[in-house]
Amino acid sequence: MPRQVLEDTLTADSIAADTALAASGDPSAFERLYRTHVARVHTLVRRMLDADEADDVTQDVFIRAWQKLSTFRGESAFGTWLHRLAVNVVLARRKSVGIERGRFITEEGPLDRASGRPVTPELSLDFEEALARLPEGAKQVFVLHDVEGYRHEEIARMLGIVPGTSKSQLHHARMALRRHLER
Amino acid sequence: MNDQWNNRLSEYLDGELDSTERAALESHLATCGDCYATLAELRQVVAHAKALGDRPPTNDLWAGIRAGLTPGRRPGVSRDTTPVRRRFSFTVPQLLAASIALVLLSSGGAWLAFKPDAGAVGVTPRPGTLLTPVTWTARTDLAVAELQEALTRNESRLDTATVRVVRQNLAVIDRAITEARTALQSDPGNTYLNLHLANTMRRKVELLRRVNALVAES
Numbered sequence: 001m002p003r004q005v006l007e008d009t010l011t012a013d014s015i016a017a018d019t020a021l022a023a024s025g026d027p028s029a030f031e032r033l034y035r036t037h038v039a040r041v042h043t044l045v046r047r048m049l050d051a052d053e054a055d056d057v058t059q060d061v062f063i064r065a066w067q068k069l070s071t072f073r074g075e076s077a078f079g080t081w082l083h084r085l086a087v088n089v090v091l092a093r094r095k096s097v098g099i100e101r102g103r104f105i106t107e108e109g110p111l112d113r114a115s116g117r118p119v120t121p122e123l124s125l126d127f128e129e130a131l132a133r134l135p136e137g138a139k140q141v142f143v144l145h146d147v148e149g150y151r152h153e154e155i156a157r158m159l160g161i162v163p164g165t166s167k168s169q170l171h172h173a174r175m176a177l178r179r180h181l182e183r
Numbered sequence: 184m185n186d187q188w189n190n191r192l193s194e195y196l197d198g199e200l201d202s203t204e205r206a207a208l209e210s211h212l213a214t215c216g217d218c219y220a221t222l223a224e225l226r227q228v229v230a231h232a233k234a235l236g237d238r239p240p241t242n243d244l245w246a247g248i249r250a251g252l253t254p255g256r257r258p259g260v261s262r263d264t265t266p267v268r269r270r271f272s273f274t275v276p277q278l279l280a281a282s283i284a285l286v287l288l289s290s291g292g293a294w295l296a297f298k299p300d301a302g303a304v305g306v307t308p309r310p311g312t313l314l315t316p317v318t319w320t321a322r323t324d325l326a327v328a329e330l331q332e333a334l335t336r337n338e339s340r341l342d343t344a345t346v347r348v349v350r351q352n353l354a355v356i357d358r359a360i361t362e363a364r365t366a367l368q369s370d371p372g373n374t375y376l377n378l379h380l381a382n383t384m385r386r387k388v389e390l391l392r393r394v395n396a397l398v399a400e401s
Contacts, residue, residue: 039239146232171193
């Protein structure tokens with residue numbers, strides 16, 4: 001058996017064991033799960049919300065995960081289950097603050113907002129900055145589709161829109177980021 | 184650049200156009216340099232998105248999370264929950280202890296057995312001491328099948344949390360068994376692997392017997 005396969009097996013077994021232990025009420029096992037998954041969850045939250053909300057919402061995701069561990073059936077990997085939970089928490093958060101944000105929508109065009117800063121040599125970091133400046137709807141769809149790999153039908157269900165809107169938002173997001181990259 | 188086609192480039196890129204639309208767009212791309220260039224840039228954006236990495240938070244958030252975990256309580260169990268009828272249950276940590284140790288030992292053991300410098304662990308048996316797993320594994324497989332059938336018949340008498348934990352443990356043990364059997368196909372004479380497989384199967388039998396015995400007492 002190749003070494004990488006063994007390492008993956010070891011990791012998967014450890015996570016499965018920690019998940020079972022955490023479900024039985026072991027905070028130490030849950031801390032290990034946190035350490036394994038926090039980067040992915042925090043990055044997802046940071047991309048879909050404002051960066052200054054990311055810490056609070058990430059903590060909320062893990063506390064909810066602890067509370068909902070009894071509903072984890074093991075049909076998917078723990079990481080997949082946690083990721084979906086994080087998406088749901090983020091979307092609920094956005095929904096709850098969305099009305100207030102609506103008051104501050106500017107007249108500035110979404111493509112201009114996304115491409116309005118100069119490019120630095122650190123392209124990926126700059127790409128993250130451009131992503132953060134996308135209009136909310138386009139950013140949500142872009143992160144869920146192109147970064148996280150969800151399909152338009154799934155995104156439409158999650159966001160309460162039709163798949164056509166999801167496709168349209170994705171195209172707008174890509175066009176905005178394309179302009180950013182070419183500068 | 185034709186806006187009609189430009190707006191369909193992402194769908195084209197994602198393979199979401201039907202064959203007629205795809206053919207029409209490809210015909211357009213053959214004659215429109217702007218759309219062709221835009222398509223290449225959109226490809227670049229998608230590639231960037233897929234290559235984005237994860238970054239951990241600057242601050243360690245665990246202390247805040249730990250403070251939010253209800254102490255002395257199993258996660259996800261409401262304090263107000265009143266069972267509709269009495270169901271037999273037993274201590275989850277007890278069930279877990281054996282399998283957790285097994286997971287760590289089995290994975291670690293397999294790792295040691297297959298790492299390149301594992302000569303001390305991957306023992307080559309002396310002539311005459313080669314284990315023959317075929318006989319005993321067949322017997323154990325039969326015992327396991329009988330016990331699993333009994334558990335399936337009676338598992339409705341266990342509470343759902345216990346059933347879930349038992350199933351998780353059995354899954355962990357089954358993975359270890361599969362891994363050991365796969366490894367043995369490559370190295371049938373490996374003493375460590377033979378003993379490891381035997382030990383893992385014995386643990387599975389013990390777990391199933393224990394669960395069935397407890398169900399019978401309920």
